[in-house]
Amino acid sequence: MAIVHSRITGTGSYLPGAPVSNSELIAAHGLDSSDDWIAERTGIRARHLAGEGVAASDLAxxxxxxxLEAAGRPANDVDLIIVATSTPDYVFPSAAALLQAKLGVTNGGAAFDLQAVCSGFVYxxxxxxxxxxxxxxxCALVVGAEVFSRILxxxxxxxxxxxxxxxxxxxLEASDKPGxxxxAMHADGSHHGILSVPGQVCGGKAVGDPFLRMDGQAVFKFAVKVLADVAHEVLAAANMTADQLDWLIPHQAxxxxxxxxxxRLxxxxxxxxVTVxxxxxxxxxxxxxxxxEVVRSGKVGAGDTVLLEGVGGGFTWGAALLKL
Structure with a gap:
């Protein structure tokens, strides 16, 4: 019996609205900060923010x-939809189920959300x-979709x-060639306190803190260690070394x-x-x-070996090594 593999056959992305610069964000919210201060510490110059009423499933x-256009597939060929998100449209139904309806998929395939924060897409x-x-x-649609502006x-x-x-x-489609x-996926819940949104909806109101809270220094130390570790783990599993990689695409934090x-690698x-x-x-x-972005630019293409890796609140972390 032939061994079944999976391969990525198409990529797509969407950013809402015009980019919002650091200076524009500072002015809009009266922040005690500056463009230089933010860029020096994070590398961030701009971001996109969804408009009122725009939900994660809309971006997805x-x-x-x-x-789907890149893969040459009609939506009804999709028999599995997984949406990685920490900011779904509703408590339920899932963003994946809403996305399935918006795409017009009527074949009864599975659809569900997965919550692993910034590691969600790798998971x-x-x-x-x-x-x-x-x-x-x-044939699966694997999606990462977020409106983090709603929890800031x-x-x-x-x-x-x-x-x-x-x-x-x-x-992601079934293939006779490895893709x-x-x-690898990991988690350690004992570190939940350094990055979390420690609230919930109960009795018709928000209970606890509904905003994202983070200990930046603790997150940095933890992230750098586990990202290097999990990269070595998947490379070893594939009998490869880091010098055989064509591209590294880490979570953009x-x-x-x-x-x-x-x-470290x-x-x-x-x-x-880098797109952060x-x-x-x-x-x-x-x-x-x-x-x-790098696939559509032509920078990354067929035959390239790419390492994806992420780390997020939970704490969760993981990596995927793939051949395009």
Missing amino acids: LEACKRA ALTVADKFIRSGSHK DWSDRGTCVLFGDGAGAVV ILAT NVRILQSTAK HVPPEKCV DRHGNTSAASIPLALD
Whole structure:
């Protein structure tokens, strides 16, 4: 019996509205900060923010349309939709179910959300790969979609300047050629306190703190370590070394984290994809956004070996090694 693999056959992304510069954000919210201060510490110069009434599934819809077009697939070929998001439209139904309806998919395929914060896309890609390799599904939409602007405290200059909204998607299909070479997922809930939104909806009102809170220094130290570790893990699983990578696409949180991760892996800076300067941290959307940008630019193409990796609140972390 032939071994079933999974391969990415199309990518797509979507950023809402015009870019909002650091200076524009500072002026809009009266922040005690400056463009130079933000850029020096984070590498971020701009981000996109969704307008009122625009939900995660709306951003996901546009990204998925572009990914399906790139793959040459009609929406009804999709039998699995996984949306990685921490900012879904509703408590329920899932953003994935809403997306399925907006795409016009009527074949009864599975659709669900996955919540692993900034590691969400890697988690979702890993899960979709296992579904396809099991033989149960043949064509998946794997999406990262976020409207983090809805959970930001605009008076907290240490967090509100870091994040943006957006969506990225890939079409993942069954193939006789390996595409996803190795994956890994991890979590350690004991670190939940250094990055969280410690609130919930109960009895018709928000209970606890409904805004994102973060210990930036603790997150930095943790992220740099686990990103290097999980990269080595998936490379070892595929019997490869870092010098065989064509591209490294880490979660776009902070340019210093990206630089430190690449340095630990001995990956040259020119092989590390950076979009955080223009997108900010879009959480689960950041990796597929970056992937789509470099694919559409022609910088990354068929046959390239690419390492995707992310770390997020929970704490969660993971990586996926793939051949395009």
